[in-house]
Structures are given as structure tokens and as C-alpha cells.
């Protein structure tokens with residue numbers, strides 16, 4: 001099957017972010033079709049496509065849209081909010097769309113807003129994306145000038161005001177209810193669900209649809225080609241393509257658009273040019289830093305929501321972090337915990353206290369002062385903060401938002417799967433990983449794996 005590019009179709013088009021170039025390459029061509037349809041028909045098409053949210057949880061987009069009160073059920077203004085916070089470590093795939101094809105996103109926002117009967121939409125972009133915010137703002141201005149935004153779009157009678165809002169650099173503001181608080185001008189504390197499910201009580205206490213940048217950028221293609229065509233790409237229940245952003249120890253890191261269900265080892269070999277310096281693969285975090293790590297021998301797995309869940313991890317934000325044999329897993333754990341301890345918003349005690357506690361213990365191990373009993377203690381604290389992804393260690397949901405889980409899932413997986421490295425550090429005061437890979441010891445040798 002020929003490679004299908006839905007999101008990166010303009011990959012080889014120079015200046016694809018400029019409106020004239022975008023228009024010459026088909027941008028906004030689906031608006032007229034959308035305005036001839038009833039809003040509910042568009043939602044039906046998205047349902048048929050099987051499109052699942054690309055922001056992390058993989059919730060079916062069409063079903064989420066249908067929660068929005070429309071027609072006689074609509075009593076208050078509806079809002080559409082696009083999540084461009086993209087703060088999960090390793091994740092830089094929305095950035096590609098924002099920089100290279102902002103008009104695809106805007107077209108998706110107009111169609112989505114029409115479908116859920118919203119006349120006001122926001123894009124919430126992470127504070128660090130200064131360049132991307134400039135590009136997107138220019139694209140929004142251009143879209144207003146050409147009549148794709150504003151009053152009576154293309155004579156349809158449909159109005160849409162789109163505002164770009166810059167965040168202030170907090171990871172938790174990617175969580176949809178913290179995002180809404182921040183958008184309202186308040187401190188970004190997540191809200192309790194229930195009752196604060198955005199479709200019921202969202203922005204300014206009105207029904208609000210929150211979707212990720214990549215999710216919404218699929219909408220023009222679905223409208224043009226039909227939901228059934230979209231559903232033919234990828235795998236059942238895991239339809240469409242996915243932007244995977246690969247970082248770490250591969251020869252060609254970058255953003256790749258692939259059908260959902262591609263084998264992880266094929267991705268690394270065929271797209272990313274294999275592991276750097278002919279080193280051996282040691283481990284991969286397949287879906288952003290909050291997902292449990294896979295050992296090399298577990299990497300013969302398909303990259304989709306269901307297969308990764310079955311493998312005890314998740315597709316998350318589509319960030320593939322690759323580690324070769326020179327990587328010390330104590331370092332990895334400390335690096336992640338520093339991030340989560342810093343980014344905990346402090347609202348929930350288990351997360352606020354537990355993340356820095358785990359960080360301090362791993363730091364102690366790294367400094368050569370670890371005690372063997374630190375390992376079960378870290379696991380115990382992780383149970384109290386978030387529990388394990390497969391419920392094997394304590395129940396999930398001890399914090400208002402999933403940041404608690406986001407910090408404890410990778411910690412538990414690293415400690416369980418690479419326990420010997422933590423123990424070695426505690427017993428010997430140094431890493432068992434020899435960074436000079438020419439000196440191989442039986443301890444740091446990892447098996448070679450190939451895709452089947």
C-alpha cells in the first residue's frame with residue numbers, strides 16, 4: 001500500500017505555512033462541503049472514521065463531539081479548545097503541524113466548531129513555543145483576511161472567532177481542565193471529574209470540546225475522503241495514521257507519519273536508520289515520558305493504542321524515546337523524576353510530596369549513597385502516588401489529574417525491569433553500565449532483537 005500522508009502531505013512543499021502556498025495545495029477546500037452538511041452529519045463521519053484522540057488517552061473523537069449539546073439541547077454557548085500544550089518530554093509532533101501546516105489545523109478547527117455549533121474557539125499553546133505561536137498567529141490573521149474565520153465564513157452564515165492563547169510553561173496545563181482554568185486566567189489547577197467533564201462544565205462553565213492539535217488536523221481529510229476511507233488505514237479500532245516523534249539513540253531522529261500499527265522495530269530500522277554507532281538497542285519508551293518503558297526484547301510490538309496497552313505500556317503522545325546499551329537506567333529514572341517533581345502543581349498531597357521524595361531517593365542512589373531498602377521504598381511511594389498502569393501495584397486515581405500516574409508508571413517500570421541496575425548502584429556506589437561500549441561486560445550486554 002502506498003504511503004498515505006494525511007498530516008504531513010505538504011512535507012516537501014516550501015513555505016507551506018503561508019496561506020497562498022497552502023491554498024495552492026488544497027487548504028480550506030473542505031469548508032464549502034462542510035457548510036452544506038448538517039452539523040450532526042459531520043460528527044457521524046468522524047465517528048465512522050474511528051479517529052481516536054492523539055493527545056494521550058486515545059478517546060474516540062466522534063463520541064466526544066457527540067457529548068456536546070447541539071440543536072435544542074444547546075442552552076449556553078459552546079466552546080472549542082485546541083490543546084497545543086505539547087509538554088510531555090519527548091513530544092514534538094504537534095510542533096510539526098503548527099510550524100509547517102497551520103492552515104490545516106485552522107481548517108480542522110472551523111469544521112469542528114461548525115460540527116459542535118461553537119462560534120468561539122481557542123488554541124492553547126505552550127509558552128515555550130514562541131516561534132510556533134508567531135507562525136500560527138500569522139496564519140490566523142491570514143485566515144481572517146481571506147474570510148475563512150470571522151463573520152459569515154464563505155457566505156455560510158456561520159461565524160467563528162479563533163484566539164491563540166499562550167501558556168506560561170507548566171506541564172500540568174496540558175491536562176484539559178487545568179488548561180481551562182489557565183485559559184480563564186487562573187492558576188492551572190486541574191478540576192475534579194466528575195462533575196467537571198469539559199463537555200458538560202468546561203470553559204466559563206459552558207460546554208467545551210477539548211481536542212489535541214493532531215486530532216483536529218485529521219478532520220479535513222476525513223471530510224474530503226469520508227470516515228470509511230480513514231477507517232481503512234491502520235488497524236481496526238486503531239485507525240488512521242499517527243505522527244511519531246522519535247528521539248534518542250537512533251541515526252535519524254524526527255517526526256514520521258506512519259499508519260497506526262507499524263512494528264516498533266521496523267520504525268526504528270526503516271525510518272530512523274537504526275541505532276546510533278551500531279550500538280545495541282536497550283529500551284524504548286514508546287509514548288512519551290509518562291509511559292512504562294519496554295525492554296529491547298519487548299520492542300517487537302505494533303505501535304497502536306491496543307497493542308501497546310496489551311504490552312503493558314501505551315501510545316500516549318506518540319513520543320518514541322530510544323535508548324541504546326550505554327544508557328544507565330538510574331540516570332533515566334532520575335531525569336524523569338526531576339521533571340515530574342518540578343511539574344507537580346502541588347494541589348494533591350500524594351503527587352506534591354511523593355514525586356520529590358522519589359526523586360530524592362533516586363538522587364541518593366545516583367550519588368552513591370543508596371541503600372538496598374530504597375528500592376522497595378521507592379516502589380511503595382510510587383504505589384501511593386499513582387499505582388501501576390496494569391493495576392498490579394495499588395489502584396489508580398489517587399490524584400485529581402493523571403500527573404500522579406504519569407510520574408509513577410515509568411518509575412515502577414524502570415525499577416521492575418532494570419532492578420539489577422538499581423541494586424548494583426546501591427551495593428557498589430556506581431553504575432553497572434559501562435558507557436565505553438567497547439568494554440563489554442556480561443552485565444551490560446543486551447540481546448540483539450529483530451522485527452518478525
Ligand SMILES: Cc1cc2nc3c(=O)[nH]c(=O)nc-3n(C[C@H](O)[C@H](O)[C@H](O)COP(=O)(O)O)c2cc1C
Nearest residue numbers: 053054055083085086087174175176211212215402
Ligand atoms: C499531566 C497531563 C498533561 C497533558 N498534556 C497534554 C498535552 O500537552 N497535549 C494534549 O493534547 N493533551 C495532553 N493531555 C491530555 C488532555 O488532558 C486531553 O485528554 C487531551 O487534550 C484531549 O484531546 P484528544 O481527545 O484529542 O486526545 C495531558 C494530560 C495530563 C494528565
